[in-house]
Amino acid sequence: MCLGIPGRIMEVHDTQGLPMGVVDFGGVRREVCLAYVADQVRVGDYAIVHVGFAIAKVDEEEAKRTFDILREMSQLDELKWMEGLAS
Amino acid sequence: MKYLSEYRDPKVARGLLAEIKRTVTRRWVLMEVCGGQTHTIVKQGLDELLGDAVEMVHGPGCPVCVTPLEQIDKALALASRPDVIFTSFGDMLRVPGSDCDLLAVRARGGSVRIVYSPLDALELARKNPDKEVVFFAVGFETTAPANAMAVWRAKELGVKNFSVLVSHVTVPPAMVALLDAPDNRVQGFLAAGHVCTIMGWTEYEPIAAKYKVPIVVTGFEPLDILEGMLLAVHQLEEGRHEVENQYVRSVRRDGNQPAQDLVSQVFELVDRNWRGIGPIPRSGLGVRPEFAEFDAERRFALAGIRTTEPAVCRAGDVLRGVLKPFDCPAFGTECTPEHPLGAPMVSSEGACAAYYNYGRFRSAV
Numbered sequence A: 001m002c003l004g005i006p007g008r009i010m011e012v013h014d015t016q017g018l019p020m021g022v023v024d025f026g027g028v029r030r031e032v033c034l035a036y037v038a039d040q041v042r043v044g045d046y047a048i049v050h051v052g053f054a055i056a057k058v059d060e061e062e063a064k065r066t067f068d069i070l071r072e073m074s075q076l077d078e079l080k081w082m083e084g085l086a087s
Numbered sequence B: 001m002k003y004l005s006e007y008r009d010p011k012v013a014r015g016l017l018a019e020i021k022r023t024v025t026r027r028w029v030l031m032e033v034c035g036g037q038t039h040t041i042v043k044q045g046l047d048e049l050l051g052d053a054v055e056m057v058h059g060p061g062c063p064v065c066v067t068p069l070e071q072i073d074k075a076l077a078l079a080s081r082p083d084v085i086f087t088s089f090g091d092m093l094r095v096p097g098s099d100c101d102l103l104a105v106r107a108r109g110g111s112v113r114i115v116y117s118p119l120d121a122l123e124l125a126r127k128n129p130d131k132e133v134v135f136f137a138v139g140f141e142t143t144a145p146a147n148a149m150a151v152w153r154a155k156e157l158g159v160k161n162f163s164v165l166v167s168h169v170t171v172p173p174a175m176v177a178l179l180d181a182p183d184n185r186v187q188g189f190l191a192a193g194h195v196c197t198i199m200g201w202t203e204y205e206p207i208a209a210k211y212k213v214p215i216v217v218t219g220f221e222p223l224d225i226l227e228g229m230l231l232a233v234h235q236l237e238e239g240r241h242e243v244e245n246q247y248v249r250s251v252r253r254d255g256n257q258p259a260q261d262l263v264s265q266v267f268e269l270v271d272r273n274w275r276g277i278g279p280i281p282r283s284g285l286g287v288r289p290e291f292a293e294f295d296a297e298r299r300f301a302l303a304g305i306r307t308t309e310p311a312v313c314r315a316g317d318v319l320r321g322v323l324k325p326f327d328c329p330a331f332g333t334e335c336t337p338e339h340p341l342g343a344p345m346v347s348s349e350g351a352c353a354a355y356y357n358y359g360r361f362r363s364a365v
Helices: A060-072 A077-084 B010-023 B035-044 B046-050 B069-079 B102-107 B118-127 B144-157 B171-180 B193-199 B204-211 B222-238 B257-266 B289-294 B315-319 B351-357
Strands: A005-015 A018-025 A028-033 A046-050 A053-058 B028-034 B054-061 B084-088 B111-114 B132-139 B162-169 B188-192 B215-218 B243-245 B267-274 B278-287
Touching: A005 A028, A005 A060, A018 A046, A028 A053, A046 A060, A046 B193, A053 A060, A053 B144, A053 B193, B010 B046, B010 B222, B028 B035, B028 B171, B028 B193, B028 B222, B035 B046, B035 B054, B035 B188, B035 B222, B035 B351, B046 B054, B046 B222, B054 B171, B054 B315, B069 B084, B069 B102, B069 B132, B069 B162, B084 B102, B084 B118, B102 B111, B118 B132, B118 B144, B118 B162, B132 B144, B144 B162, B144 B257, B144 B289, B162 B267, B162 B289, B171 B188, B171 B204, B171 B278, B188 B193, B188 B222, B193 B215, B193 B257, B204 B215, B204 B243, B215 B222, B257 B267, B278 B289, B315 B351
Parallel strands: B028 B054, B028 B188, B084 B111, B084 B132, B132 B162, B188 B215, B215 B243
Antiparallel strands: A005 A018, A005 A046, A018 A028, A046 A053, B162 B278, B267 B278
């Protein structure tokens, strides 16, 4: 359950005072809270996201490599929840 | 060696395995703390490939597995109430309580909804002001910042019909409890990468020093785990016991400070019962009194719950690393992922489910 999934920050906005953004995970997009990395990330950056919260910034190469490996390891449970749920 | 060909980088994996075997002069016992790492180790057959060099003992780092039965039973009681929409991460729905699981409550008409993020549960509360929305806040340090934010936001936005049933646990006290146990065999740890992304590793330094155990912060990929093992056995062979960081791509010594700050504003350390392991002092997080109105246990009368575990299930011994899953008499017969008796058979991160799914029905060594 502690696995985070890397994704690309496509949009950054403020929702009633909370830093939020849209993150793309291999084609699946969803709203993510950026409060814990707000001073580090900009649109186009990659971050590790866990249950809807970005917890660390990562570089692009690392993000893409990790995403592919997680897919191969069948450890993209969080993404399955995301796809299966209306956000 | 059948699994090695499946690696993206079989050459590097083979090199690391050879170096581990070259380094050791005896068999060492390491524990991987995190259930995600257990999944990788068993799926890739890393433990089998290591042969006599290293024995991997699987740790308690699966939140689904260690959430105590009384909290599951409280979740079932809340989800059964007609005025409640009960929300949870997807993997808690099939965890057996004393007499059923959340899926069964839903089948009987209870409102049980899977959410991806705790903020989705808060949003559900804002859209359903005539209902009480309860979120099942489980997990380790990685998940705590998300759950803390949901409570913080509920207060900030004045959402009155939202609360959390908390069963948060923290890693370091569990490691200490395992090391203090008289039957402990663990000589070194692979610490969980994303837990340390949040917390850093300073908490582990006194543990490594006091118990003289190497602790290596390790990622989740096969090569990460092999590298973590190699760093640990180097330390053991050289008589060192330090905290090292294999997962430099994501973990810094001090972790994520804003996340730690919000967690400590919303939650406080409490004693917590771990399913299969028992009570561990100051090993959990509970809602601080300032946020008491968002604590489901204070909001709803949940006393008087009496729990019963199935007698045949040996999940506790598996979680403490005393038994391997196939040593349990129910494993693969009475207890399967379709009909789990114990929580480690439910989650893909649970040791029993990993052994079952990857065909580990007996010892390979």
